[in-house]
Amino acid sequence: MEEGSLVQYAPIALMFLVAAGFVGVTMLATHLLGPKRKTNVKLESFECGIEAKGNARIPFNIKYFLVAILFVLFDIEVIFMYPWAVNFKELGTEGFVEMLLFIAALLIGFFYIRKKGALTWED
């Protein structure tokens, strides 16, 4: 198969179809095969075994949201480093020094959020 041809990537689509087909058919099979003796009590949410109180869509700790935002920032910076890593040998010392500057900028941000206490979980 020649390089760059789109047919080369067709097996990924094929795998997706096989996997999606498997998931769909199994879901349908378990829906059709299982017994259906539903009662109102059975369909209540189990939660922890005793009667559920109130809605579950409650506010949660802001720390989780903070982690998500920090992840977006850092993951983008990590992705920036991939093209450099692939060409590391060609870029040589100059490229390495430039990347050190980039990492230094990343580390300044890292120490800032650390000092700000964004990564402190124990109160």
Add this chain to the structure above:
Amino acid sequence: MISFLIYKAILVGVVFGITLFIAAYSTYAERKVAAFLQDRIGPDRAGPFGILQPLADGLKFIMKEEIIPNVSNKILFVLGPSIAMLTALMAGVVIPWGSTLVINGETYSLQIVDLNIGILYVFAVVSIGVYGIMIGGWASNNKFSLLGAIRASAQMISYEIAMGLSIIALIMMTGTLSLREITELQTGAVGSSWNFWNVVYQPVGFLIFLVCAFAECNRTPFDLPECETELVGGYHTEYSSMKLGFYLFAEYINMFISSAVISTLYFGGYNFPFMNDLGMDQNIITIIGTIGLFIKIGFFIFFFMWIRWTIPRFRYDQLMNLGWKILIPLAIINIFITGLFGIL
């Protein structure tokens, strides 16, 4: 072109089948390993030594009553486990399961697609798996599921950064993102061509990657999302029948894929020592290599289980401290040292 597609279709079927088979038997192995470590016998009723247990489990999952709680969001409730399972199955496409077979002068590669960004593909597909857990936990409309799902997402994204950074040091040495090319660079290991496995050059990177793989698969000691002592059953508390099965199954498939990626990146993939020195036929080398790869994968799956039944789980603040304050700086230092060695 038609023959190319037919061959790839067969390969897709085989990889799909093997993935499911290994995931199913991992559940059996897990129970047997647990039993062994706790001085019990483990499952022994279904078939000789209980080897039909996974079939019995699977059948039972399918035949169970499907319960979708009234208060849940019904579409998302079904979508959650489907995404988890789908993304777990998709990752096996880029892993080189073996070298090439030569039949009647035609060469057949034992890899479905040789993407030049193979590692990024694995990361991309596996990251979508977090949606499966998050959607399922949220749709359940259960406080404990929600907590489990939030914990899972925060944990998986935190460790993804350290994982990405640990790979960069490896990429700097190999200069390619293709899993096949990384494997080819480790050809021989010992023998006439002295290409050691990458773990020799990247021991720290390997350790970081291993720890992150545990966290990404939600395995002990990082199994806080399903921490049964505080969260009932974690994100899948409300699930039953095959939907619960999919969540559990996806975890084992992820373990299998992680083991395969670890073996490929750091332990030579399908290469084995003295492979080019014994004067063997290419096809025989390929077959032994594939068996060797599965032995390596089997070892890592066993390692996952071994750790699970040995080490207690972390507290959440310890987990986050390890991910952000230890692994990320360590990975950056590893990149720095690799860079220094690279330019000297």
